[in-house]
Amino acid sequence: MRTIAFVTQKGGSGKSTLASSLAVAAHEAGERVFVIDMDPQHSLLSWAKTRGLDDVPVSSVTPGRLPATLAALEKNGFTLAIIDTAGAEGGSAEAAMKAADLNIIPSRPNIFDLWASEQTRKTLKSLRAEFVFVLNQCPPAQQTARVEEGAAALEAMGGLITPLVLARVDYQEAARHGWGVTEINPHGAAAVEIKALWSSVKRRLARGKAKAPVRRAA
Ligand SMILES: Nc1ncnc2c1ncn2[C@@H]1O[C@H](COP(=O)(O)OP(=O)(O)O)[C@@H](O)[C@H]1O
Ligand SMILES: [Mg+2]
Structure with a gap:
């Protein structure tokens, strides 16, 4: 099983939005996906409740339980865990950063987000965690x-993953209905974009796997 985490202290940058649509796109591409919602705001738990299906399960997990939860998911045959975190530095973000094979830092193209990204990058560097923007x-x-x-x-600052994700109504509409953009508008530009993002993430994860495994302290 591979684990990715959406992290950045900046709220509103799109962690939950991208996590939910990416989870659906990865599921459609054949992954067995489990989403872990570590944000006390529980955006993705609400998303799952609205969705009303169990194809992409979502659960909230405390930082202390994260390693055991990930081990149990792997044992149960899940191939991809996606962790959504809160827009703040803290125990849960750090636990997610350490556990993830790849951290994804979404950033809007404005200076406040870019500054916040730099902070998050520093934290990830100090943890020796893998990351992309x-x-x-x-x-x-x-x-x-x-x-x-x-x-x-x-x-x-260390690597930008393709594609650039544009501001599109589909992201907001899909989230509102408990869907991913590939479900609400399968041939729309947002669907194409998120599928491309999944391809990039998958490639990046494969690259990480090919390297000698780096053991991080739990
Ligand atoms: N690519 C996008 N296009 C349009 N709206 C977006 C996009 N990404 C995020 N949003 C909107 O921006 C707001 C913040 O996104 P959210 O995923 O909640 O951020 P975070 O989880 O990082 O706090 C939400 O209203 C969401 O609908
Ligand atoms: Mg969020």
């Missing part, structure tokens, strides 16, 4: 200078 909620005209600057800044 994803630029989210980019304005529709992709090639604006602001987006390019944001992309360059994140690239310089």
